[in-house]
Amino acid sequence: MTIHYDSATDLLYLRLELETQALVNKRVSEDIVLDIGKDEKIVGIEIMDASRHVNLSKLMPIEYTKAS
Secondary structure, eight states: EEEEEETTTTTEEEEOSSSSSEEEEEEESSSEEEEEEGOOOOOEETTTTTTHHHHHHHHHHHOOOOOO
């Protein structure tokens, strides 16, 4: 799994599978989009306005930088 946070856009992306594959996007709420791969498996989760929905400092032991 990889985690990417873009502080400039407040977008959090969780990539659950690293295999390159065709994806279909499925919006499940105003701020959450699922990337669906082969066999209808969730491959990625995109969270817009992430700081409103997720405690980023508690997510995982990762470092992220805020835009100035």
